Amino acid sequence: MSEHQQPLSGIRVVDLTQIYQGPYAALLMAFSGAEVVKVEPPGGERLRGAGGAKTPMSFAMLNSNKKSLTLNLKCESGIAVLKQLVAQADVLLENFAPGVMDRLGVGWPVLQDLNPRLIYATATGYGLSGPDRDLLAMDHTIQAASGVMSVTGDADRPPGRAGGAPCDIMGGIHMYAGVMTALLGRSSSGRGTRVEVSMLESMYYTLCSEFTALHAAGGVLPERNSARSPAAAAPYGRYRCSDGWIAIICVAEIHWQSIVRVIGRADLANDESLARAPLRKAREAQVNALIEAWSGQLTRDQAYAQMREARVPVAPVRTIDEVRVDPHLHQRGMLEWIAHPQLGDIVLPANPIRYADYAAPQLSYYPEAGQHTDEVLGDWLGMDAQSIATLRRETAI
Amino acid sequence: MSEHQQPLSGIRVVDLTQIYQGPYAALLMAFSGAEVVKVEPPGGERLRGAGGAKTPMSFAMLNSNKKSLTLNLKCESGIAVLKQLVAQADVLLENFAPGVMDRLGVGWPVLQDLNPRLIYATATGYGLSGPDRDLLAMDHTIQAASGVMSVTGDADRPPGRAGGAPCDIMGGIHMYAGVMTALLGRSSSGRGTRVEVSMLESMYYTLCSEFTALHAAGGVLPERNSARSPAAAAPYGRYRCSDGWIAIICVAEIHWQSIVRVIGRADLANDESLARAPLRKAREAQVNALIEAWSGQLTRDQAYAQMREARVPVAPVRTIDEVRVDPHLHQRGMLEWIAHPQLGDIVLPANPIRYADYAAPQLSYYPEAGQHTDEVLGDWLGMDAQSIATLRRETAI
Numbered sequence: 001m002s003e004h005q006q007p008l009s010g011i012r013v014v015d016l017t018q019i020y021q022g023p024y025a026a027l028l029m030a031f032s033g034a035e036v037v038k039v040e041p042p043g044g045e046r047l048r049g050a051g052g053a054k055t056p057m058s059f060a061m062l063n064s065n066k067k068s069l070t071l072n073l074k075c076e077s078g079i080a081v082l083k084q085l086v087a088q089a090d091v092l093l094e095n096f097a098p099g100v101m102d103r104l105g106v107g108w109p110v111l112q113d114l115n116p117r118l119i120y121a122t123a124t125g126y127g128l129s130g131p132d133r134d135l136l137a138m139d140h141t142i143q144a145a146s147g148v149m150s151v152t153g154d155a156d157r158p159p160g161r162a163g164g165a166p167c168d169i170m171g172g173i174h175m176y177a178g179v180m181t182a183l184l185g186r187s188s189s190g191r192g193t194r195v196e197v198s199m200l201e202s203m204y205y206t207l208c209s210e211f212t213a214l215h216a217a218g219g220v221l222p223e224r225n226s227a228r229s230p231a232a233a234a235p236y237g238r239y240r241c242s243d244g245w246i247a248i249i250c251v252a253e254i255h256w257q258s259i260v261r262v263i264g265r266a267d268l269a270n271d272e273s274l275a276r277a278p279l280r281k282a283r284e285a286q287v288n289a290l291i292e293a294w295s296g297q298l299t300r301d302q303a304y305a306q307m308r309e310a311r312v313p314v315a316p317v318r319t320i321d322e323v324r325v326d327p328h329l330h331q332r333g334m335l336e337w338i339a340h341p342q343l344g345d346i347v348l349p350a351n352p353i354r355y356a357d358y359a360a361p362q363l364s365y366y367p368e369a370g371q372h373t374d375e376v377l378g379d380w381l382g383m384d385a386q387s388i389a390t391l392r393r394e395t396a397i
Numbered sequence: 398m399s400e401h402q403q404p405l406s407g408i409r410v411v412d413l414t415q416i417y418q419g420p421y422a423a424l425l426m427a428f429s430g431a432e433v434v435k436v437e438p439p440g441g442e443r444l445r446g447a448g449g450a451k452t453p454m455s456f457a458m459l460n461s462n463k464k465s466l467t468l469n470l471k472c473e474s475g476i477a478v479l480k481q482l483v484a485q486a487d488v489l490l491e492n493f494a495p496g497v498m499d500r501l502g503v504g505w506p507v508l509q510d511l512n513p514r515l516i517y518a519t520a521t522g523y524g525l526s527g528p529d530r531d532l533l534a535m536d537h538t539i540q541a542a543s544g545v546m547s548v549t550g551d552a553d554r555p556p557g558r559a560g561g562a563p564c565d566i567m568g569g570i571h572m573y574a575g576v577m578t579a580l581l582g583r584s585s586s587g588r589g590t591r592v593e594v595s596m597l598e599s600m601y602y603t604l605c606s607e608f609t610a611l612h613a614a615g616g617v618l619p620e621r622n623s624a625r626s627p628a629a630a631a632p633y634g635r636y637r638c639s640d641g642w643i644a645i646i647c648v649a650e651i652h653w654q655s656i657v658r659v660i661g662r663a664d665l666a667n668d669e670s671l672a673r674a675p676l677r678k679a680r681e682a683q684v685n686a687l688i689e690a691w692s693g694q695l696t697r698d699q700a701y702a703q704m705r706e707a708r709v710p711v712a713p714v715r716t717i718d719e720v721r722v723d724p725h726l727h728q729r730g731m732l733e734w735i736a737h738p739q740l741g742d743i744v745l746p747a748n749p750i751r752y753a754d755y756a757a758p759q760l761s762y763y764p765e766a767g768q769h770t771d772e773v774l775g776d777w778l779g780m781d782a783q784s785i786a787t788l789r790r791e792t793a794i
Contacts, residue, residue: 185404
């Protein structure tokens with residue numbers, strides 16, 4: 001393969017998405033060589049302004065390697081340009097509320113007619129059908145509706161948020177996956193289709209362990225526990241060190257043998273009362289106390305190093321600031337320092353999916369709103385400077 | 398398109414994966430029409446036995462619509478059969494620790510040589526390179542290493558787990574996405590490739606909001622708060638009702654206007670001291686108390702209905718038992734009741750990605766270990782009953 005060949009070379013994407021969910025799908029397409037044109041309202045999409053004076057880091061993280069074209073979808077000539085772009089595109093992405101594209105006159109039936117090879121992908125909170133279709137959705141409310149909150153935190157406190165925005169990103173990667181699948185389908189059928197994902201449905205499988213516990217207990221809900229999921233493993237939790245925490249999960253009996261040696265309690269190696277996971281689980285507090293009697297005397301990094309050395313499944317509980325400068329992630333090329341004129345020296349993430357036979361594309365930071373308007377209108381639609389000037393006068397771009 | 402045509406019709410997958418991460422990728426392939434052969438050690442993969450006497454629900458959730466073939470990879474003739482299968486396959490999936498496939502003599506270079514069109518996909522905790530490559534990984538330890546734990550829970554308690562197994566499923570869907578992308582690349586290059594994903598890297602983007610806060614505060618870590626992420630929105634949290642909780646996020650000022658009306662405090666609509674999100678955020682405790690003074694008098698469902706009616710982004714904090722029987726998810730065909738001979742009446746999830754022009758395949762519950770061994774050896778390799786009997790005698794299958 002040519003050095004510049006990428007798996008999605010030649011694929012054109014019209015990306016109407018905003019905030020986190022859709023932009024993540026579009027980002028991964030750009031990282032795999034698709035030409036992604038981010039279509040923004042004049043002034044830029046909502047997330048650009050969410051940082052006040054400065055573009056927020058989230059926008060920088062999610063919009064590398066894209067082109068930006070501004071288009072006013074509230075005027076007729078803006079819609080006309082969108083249709084012309086769609087006629088030249090392989091993929092359209094949108095994460096408006098259900099019905100918005102139809103009201104703009106560019107719903108799936110219209111665009112399918114215009115370009116039967118188009119993959120039209122829609123990502124919403126609850127999907128395009130069902131009684132909850134029109135319910136407003138954000139990562140936060142989907143965490144509540146999906147059951148994630150109910151199993152996050154401790155039983156003596158309110159249900160808690162899972163850190164981050166898992167529902168947004170999970171929706172986004174399912175959107176990406178659906179578009180890839182539909183492109184494969186097109187390669188045999190010759191026809192595009194509409195791909196539909198929802199944040200709610202994308203989260204269902206993350207609760208495997210909890211559904212297992214519910215079923216095993218005949219319908220009794222597992223108790224919320226911030227230290228571990230409801231599985232038979234023990235020890236299983238995060239353990240206090242002098243300056244932080246380590247997370248341990250004892251998956252096999254050999255790990256228990258290693259743990260007792262590391263914590264200086266080799267005398268327990270043959271203790272029948274702790275010889276199997278269910279027995280240890282029944283004495284969870286005692287087992288955890290044994291470990292913290294050891295870890296409390298050490299720094300996090302000392303405790304981590306000893307457990308790691310003994311081949312126990314362990315990790316330090318790292319702050320996001322540590323993750324950002326993780327030598328492992330930087331060595332692998334997943335993270336890269338970029339000097340940005342406004343944001344300063346920032347760390348940008350690359351593609352979490354890598355291919356042995358395709359070179360990772362160079363990371364280039366997000367475009368300004370409308371930075372590629374003239375270029376794309378010229379390249380894709382063959383528009384000359386005068387037509388573009390007219391559109392600009394009409395405030396269509 | 399024919400009614401039975403699916404986007405991945407004709408794609409053959411040899412699936413060596415186990416537990417959650419890889420099986421989720423394979424499941425979505427099966428749901429899109431690929432022929433997925435789950436290759437298990439005689440006796441079945443580890444997760445089957447994790448429920449003690451009964452197959453755990455997690456196994457049932459993750460292994461619908463697959464075929465199962467048992468193969469002993471610790472004997473020569475088992476490895477020989479694997480190579481023959483790979484020669485007929487489009488995709489191989491594995492989530493062993495880095496290096497295991499090489500030690501078995503079936504690493505990527507060997508299999509690529511055997512079948513240059515093969516997509517070889519590997520999913521691990523930390524990836525195939527870098528200083529942490531060989532660190533044992535489970536969802537739990539990746540939650541710690543990725544930074545997710547550090548931002549889950551409350552500042553006055555230890556860092557907490559996000560409910561569920563987000564790292565496993567996030568790794569799995571990235572694996573699926575990578576395979577689809579590589580299949581597209583193959584359709585132009587004619588060649589397969591190795592796809593590599595790691596749980597750690599798959600989680601990075603979920604922390605967008607936290608990285609934004611870190612950057613905006615000049616490197617000061619946001620404080621752990623189980624009610625909300627570190628964003629400017631207010632109100633933003635979960636609010637106590639008489640019998641449960643609702644989650645609310647006030648994304649736009651119009652929502653604030655709706656909220657004060659719903660909670661019977663229309664007098665605050667013009668209160669300048671609460672007129673914008675940053676002002677309300679500065680008085681977060683007061684704002685939250687206003688809402689709970691109202692919600693505490695109502696049941697969760699009453700409070701939810703009123704906020705929903707007023708078009709505020711809201712959701713009930715639902716238990717997983719409620720999610721399992723959610724009329725919305727059942728109406729949409731995402732969830733289905735199945736009568737299972739051993740597990741009883743269970744709810745199985747379908748494909749979270751749907752396509753307007755492809756009928757969703759009928760959901761069929763997981764195979765018994767080795768249920769399709771003879772069928773696949775016959776179909777794929779043309780083996781006759783005698784050759785299969787020989788393999789069985791050699792305990793290769």
